[in-house]
Amino acid sequence: MTLPTVLIADDDRSIRTVLTQALGRSGYQVRSTGNAATLWRWVEDGEGDLVITDVVMPDENGLDLIPRIKKVRPDLRVVVMSAQSTLITAVKATQRGAFEYLPKPFDLRELLAVVGRALAAPTEPIISVPEAADSEERLPLIGRSPSMQEIYRTIARLTTADLTVMINGESGTGKELVARALHDYGKRRSGPFVAINMAAIPRELIESELFGHERGAFTGATNRSQGRFEQANGGTLFLDEIGDMPPEAQTRLLRVLQEGEFTSVGGRQPIKANVRIIAATHRDLRNAIRQGQFREDLFYRLNVVPIRLPPLRERVEDIPLLARHFLERAREDGLPAKSLDQGAIDRLRQHSWPGNVRELENLMRRLAALCPDEVITADAIAPELSEPASAPGQASVAAAAGNGPETLSSAVERHIKDFLAAHNDGLGVTDVYDKIIAEVERPLIRLTLAATRGNQIKAASMLGLNRNTLRKKIRDLEIPVVRGLM
Template structure:
């Protein structure tokens, strides 16, 4: 029977943990102070420690290095209501086996304990401590979705595993990549970001791998590529789905062999970088269309990480809003502002097609354009209404009316994304966003009759079938909503 040492200043939490772990077949000793826990550990008691971070006499994170110094094999599970990325990172860096945000699921706690006790004992060494001077949070949010992101990032910090970040525009893909670099073992190297869609196709290989003097017309001197610039650090390949096939082939070779040559060069260079890729596109769909190499996908998709859109973590909106208001006041010199509770609730009901970036842009407008210190719901309603996508009026079929509404819709799209618009593939993306609901509505109007829908759309029947398949449109026959 294993003995679990539990330290938490909340009697209720100690009780439920003791009951759950006892039912799982363990002996449990619990305390509300770090000093008692330390006494038990120094006496050689316990096979595993579960500790809170904030306790009356000492921070649980500060206790971890002392425990690991005298009992390096003792596994430590950290619990905390301070559910931030830094808490997860610090717990992991100081030698914790696992980090569990509060409130936690008892089944998950029992599973973590079982896993910790079943793994062979090693002699882990502590990672480098994160700087205590910089407490700025690289990521904001305490929702369950973000907690899972924090836990995953904490596990990945001190590895060189390749990570594929997938998420809609404005969800913070580069912020996550920077966090992996800034708090990882390559933090002393360079973080180099390159957007695949922003580079002309004919220059991508030169941009990534560099070129020698005279390698092509206009190459008047040797130029270091992004791999060389990121040597010893992290190379972030943003919008990897926009990379042309010929460049994908060369990137695959680098990932397989960890070496490359410059364009026009003969000397082999070592690729000493960590690769983090990101995309808002469905790479499996691109593979199906022959636009992305399947073998490259599996090389990049070692650790997939999906960033949730803002509409899936609306509970983070108040914290994000306060953060942006503080940042605007601090960095732009604008007067500090707060939002009334009804105004904040209105923000939580908005769809946020531009995600966190759209929210940040709204906050900046509020800070710059409104003189009142307290922002009410009327202001929020006015701002969201003025920037909301227009609804097409029934029966308005005039070319001028439709064109004007589409223009307003696209203007909202650009405003929502600010300066960080996707540099390529916008035509395809907007076309797909318009085409899917158009075909769906036509099928609905014709009760699933594809022949009539094709005639209505002016498409060949086979073309319509292909679009239905590619756009994953569900056809319901005989029903008209």
Template sequence: MTGIATDTAGEAMAPVMDSAIGTGRTILIADDDRAIRTVLSQALGRAGYEVRTTGTASTLWNWVSDGAGDLVITDVVMPDENGLDLIPRIKKIRPDLRIVVMSAQNTLLTAVKATERGAFEYLPKPFDLSELVNVVRRALSAPKHAAAGTAREEPEEEGLPLIGRSAAMQEIYRTLARLMNTDLTVMITGESGTGKELVARALHDYGKRRTGPFVAVNMAAIPRELIESELFGHEKGAFTGATARGVGRFEQADGGTLFLDEIGDMPPEAQTRLLRVLQENEYTTVGGRFAIRANVRIIAATHRDLTQQIRQGLFREDLFYRLNVVPIRLPSLRERSEDIPELVRHFQAQVAEEGLPAKIVDAQAMDRLKRHRWPGNVRELENLVRRLAALYSQESIGLEVIEAELAAVPPKSEASGSAGEGLGSLVERHLRDYFAAHDETLPPAGLHDRVLREVERPLIQLSLEATKGNQIKASQLLGVNRNTLRKKIRDLDIQVIRGVG
């Protein structure tokens, strides 16, 4: 069977072919762009679905009101009505009808509003056609209750915490929108300055605990001996100086969200107590005898590689898996350089509100900003915009100024440690942290071999990468016998992508 689907304006669509997946299922598409309607109709037609398209929200509403369609795909901006505003009306008369929202307004708020109002999925434009077909299949096969949203008061556009329309940020927005109605524990990773606390606040502010408190605590900023008291509170007389009962961060965050920043810096004894909270959902104060029920959502963040810290004995593996229920990796600014112009405009608006003069960054200067490595990420860019506003009298900022500013900032290694820090200093600092983590007890035996292994493995891997897997050249580069290198590769379980001989 083949067919031609048309809207009320008589727009002809592509023939729809029979398919074991799509036979008998009708997709309603509303988008004011004829080209998009045609492409979607052809793609879904090839997948075996009946397709009806329109360029107006009113026609879509008429179809839905008449009981037509098994799934709706709608744009947000249409000539007669916003597609997001149409969703609650559709859900009221046909609560089980799945709705997929697509939009070129690729902001966090668009994703959140689409989910809030009951959309099954949100797809930012441009999107991959195969992804859309997969979304349609998932939507039509999902349980009926999966299509229903929970209406709540929606956040305002003002103060939107996350900026950027790059593909990397779109995936972050979609993930946050899916998580907002849950209490799942989230682990946020990323380089310093990428905005980990902003993501944590977005999860809270747009989530079901938004009316509760948001409490942030930085593990790296608290003395080791005070962390347990800081988190869980203490009883009077629990330790020297405890002259009164102290309220911990878990108690302060009751009913809301507790954000544990730089979780990789948490000492082992506090890790053990935190693990109990996650396992049993209760805790005791320092010096306390009675368990207290924990009523918080936990979001953790770190710029460290926790898997490496687990191997080094610095972080509990069981705690990692309890925290890493939903991992979110934030991209570095160099991974989403297309967002830089929008970020610059956002920071310029902020400094203007603070009374600093508005500036314009010309095209050449902006291109230079997009090519910079940004070791300090978004925080570094924000600081630069503030300096430009405060220190330069000219209204237009050109390439010469940007070159001077970027040259004035000392380069920072993308690896941990400050610029110019030698390998010996890095190893010494790492070992000091390692011994400190074991406090008064000695680390496990075999430390010499473990340290050598940690250094030797990346050294050999990088040498093989530099020589494109040529083991003869790699052995010459390292200054070791070829047979010795082969043994090291085998013992260290190093995978050679393309070897010679």
């Protein structure tokens, strides 16, 4: 039996070497190159069963190559990998026909799983997706952390779908930004985006706000009024804080989702509901269901595609990028130009951010307006933060009481207990120490390399390791790396 052949295009020799070795051990034939021209020649000659390509190469952008590949060989799957790990990159890769997008640095096991799925997936018709505007100034979401990368990939996968989405996240995490991104890069982008906050409307007016009302429907209804469903016709209706919707409105919304039509308050003529629903909440709706505060059948109608937005304290590696972005936005709005020194960045990382991204944005704008110095220091930031800093990894009083975020040591302890329990309390298991250390080292090194954009000298310094030691660990743990911005 002929082994599947994987074609790799990446101008980083170390990545080509790691992927060639890993794929070879997994039973694949591999051909690799550092440029797009050679890859294109192989594709034209009918070689390869799967393509893995970087985005930025010396002679051509890998994203521009995908439509050409799809034109001459529609069945050839393409996996895109890139250090330009933004939402725009993920969406473009999907819109142009990529089977999957992987941000660098990635977990090698994940890539091997993607390769297996790509080679086993049945052939599907090519769906042409019009591309949205891609100006970097319009990036709706900022962050390169693994949790944000997964959100980017989810949004990208939904560009060709019209599914209902439920966004869950604490206040200030950016739920409406995600809803806007789903609309702006989705099939309904040419239609209106209409948002309504359930918590901001009096209960007795919610049905009228959603479905509209006829003249004379109630006291004060002197004219017919369109509701948000009609206003959003052909586009997206964003129902924010859906957990605060009263029971009677929940019942009417369920009927709309089931039947695809509604009647206005006081009306008799059914109106077709041609909208995509995106809902959001900061509440635990499953708990609300148990307490009889939210309809279970409505929850399952809304929760077709769940997206969880992490609080800022769970993605501290994104804080410097976000802070600089907000300072630049403040400058564009006419406030003085400001920058952050390393001490200020370290201080920002130590804060727990109860107000999440919104709190960080407000702080940056305040400092841009009021800080007298061009360079913002830790001393300038400290008085603005309402709580004392705690070193990363330390357990706070709230965490110790079981009310705060889980610490690293408690997470590792729980993982080891689960590991031993799964192996009959460790009986007959060998090399437990090496196995657990490898599991901790792999994400630690991978995320540090991500934070330094693949700069191994900086990563070794951050980790407190000799550069040769880091290189050996990268090789032993099979961690693909990136050099420079690529």
